[in-house]
Amino acid sequence: MGCDAAGVIAAIRSAAAVVDAHRDELVNLDREIGDADHGENLKRGFTAVVSKLDAAGDTPGAVLKVVASTLISTVGGAAGPLYGTAFLRAAAKLGTAVAVTPGSVVDALEAALEGVVARGKAEPGDKTMVDALTPAVAAARAAPGSVADVLRAAADAADQGARDTVPLVARKGRASYLGERSAGHMDPGARSTALLLRAFAEAAS
Ligand code: ADP
Ligand code: MG
Numbered sequence: 001m002g003c004d005a006a007g008v009i010a011a012i013r014s015a016a017a018v019v020d021a022h023r024d025e026l027v028n029l030d031r032e033i034g035d036a037d038h039g040e041n042l043k044r045g046f047t048a049v050v051s052k053l054d055a056a057g058d059t060p061g062a063v064l065k066v067v068a069s070t071l072i073s074t075v076g077g078a079a080g081p082l083y084g085t086a087f088l089r090a091a092a093k094l095g096t097a098v099a100v101t102p103g104s105v106v107d108a109l110e111a112a113l114e115g116v117v118a119r120g121k122a123e124p125g126d127k128t129m130v131d132a133l134t135p136a137v138a139a140a141r142a143a144p145g146s147v148a149d150v151l152r153a154a155a156d157a158a159d160q161g162a163r164d165t166v167p168l169v170a171r172k173g174r175a176s177y178l179g180e181r182s183a184g185h186m187d188p189g190a191r192s193t194a195l196l197l198r199a200f201a202e203a204a205s
């Protein structure tokens with residue numbers, strides 16, 4: 001993948017394909033501790049995103065801005081505004097640069113996390129997507145190397161972070177209504193965050 005707008009468009013297409021392939025898995029996770037729609041919400045959103053990619057712009061930031069606004073207007077639920085904010089903050093951080101670098105990818109990931117936290121007020125340990133994104137940012141920051149290396153480190157840490165949500169009791173979002181009964185299940189949003197980062201890492205490799 002290149003690190004220009006075309007490369008970012010290719011990465012977003014990969015992410016959409018991964019969301020499609022994991023739609024049922026995400027629905028089933030959300031059935032356990034939510035309302036069984038997370039996979040469908042994301043699938044609807046990324047399908048809409050793909051339909052807009054050809055005219056999305058000629059910088060990585062412009063492309064991510066289109067992704068953000070499309071997710072905000074089509075995903076709904078808790079995840080729509082949260083992922084929308086994440087992509088919007090990442091887009092703003094990348095600005096008008098014509099290509100991403102390892103350093104700007106780390107900064108964009110960190111801005112995405114800050115946006116999710118500002119919007120949803122979740123802390124690490126609340127059993128949300130923040131539990132995947134927080135270790136992902138730390139690992140990305142610590143990873144030397146290429147854009148692919150940074151994203152691979154982020155994806156690996158997000159996978160572990162998502163697995164680590166299993167024993168947690170949810171304190172934010174719909175799953176928190178279940179109290180102690182939310183323990184024993186992986187958080188669907190943490191899982192989808194790990195899937196998206198893996199798709200970006202593989203697209204970049
Ligand atoms: P809804 O719960 O409205 O049906 P989704 O099922 O699409 O929305 O998304 C649920 C996911 O959103 C959860 O698994 C969790 O990761 C994430 N989430 C919910 N509330 C918050 C929050 N306040 N902060 C961060 N993430 C959250
Ligand atoms: Mg749901």
Ligand code: MG
Nearest residue numbers: 035037077078
């Ligand atoms: Mg819902």
